[in-house]
Amino acid sequence: MSENPAPSAPPPSSAALSPSAVQASREVRAVISRLRRRILKASEVEDITLGQASALARLSDKGGVTASELASAEGVRHQSMTATVASLAAMGLVERSPDPGDGRRLLITLTAEGQRRVEEGRQARTEWLAGQLQDRCTEEERRAVIAAMAVLGRLTRD
Numbered sequence: 160m161s162e163n164p165a166p167s168a169p170p171p172s173s174a175a176l177s178p179s180a181v182q183a184s185r186e187v188r189a190v191i192s193r194l195r196r197r198i199l200k201a202s203e204v205e206d207i208t209l210g211q212a213s214a215l216a217r218l219s220d221k222g223g224v225t226a227s228e229l230a231s232a233e234g235v236r237h238q239s240m241t242a243t244v245a246s247l248a249a250m251g252l253v254e255r256s257p258d259p260g261d262g263r264r265l266l267i268t269l270t271a272e273g274q275r276r277v278e279e280g281r282q283a284r285t286e287w288l289a290g291q292l293q294d295r296c297t298e299e300e301r302r303a304v305i306a307a308m309a310v311l312g313r314l315t316r317d
Contacts, residue, residue: 187311201287202280206250210235212280214243215252215269219277223266225258252276 199209207215210233217232218224224232230240244267247253252273258264269277292301 198284202283211243215277218269222268225264
């Protein structure tokens, strides 16, 4: 017999938030936003857009999804994702095939070249960030980052 977790409490009103919680929230959001842009720039490839790269990464994690499912996961309109998938297919990075369970639907999967591009991008981003942490931070600071990530990670789990 499984137990359902207690429902989440509604967020406190801004009057009930401590100044440190508000400051931490602002700083975390600002740093994550800047860091995300820098990390993505580290693996920038001139022949694909950020939207295309994001769709490729999502397909790497899921694979075998419809354009509608991919659009929903990426938070874009179906028509926009259809255009993105068409351009990725033209570059040989994805392929579309009939869904074995419903021949009216097309499933989108990465080609071997698409998977290679995703892996290269991930490797470039990992190397860039590891290099920055190595060159610009002390061992103690890197350990502090690891501890902070554990704290932030708890915020993402339900």
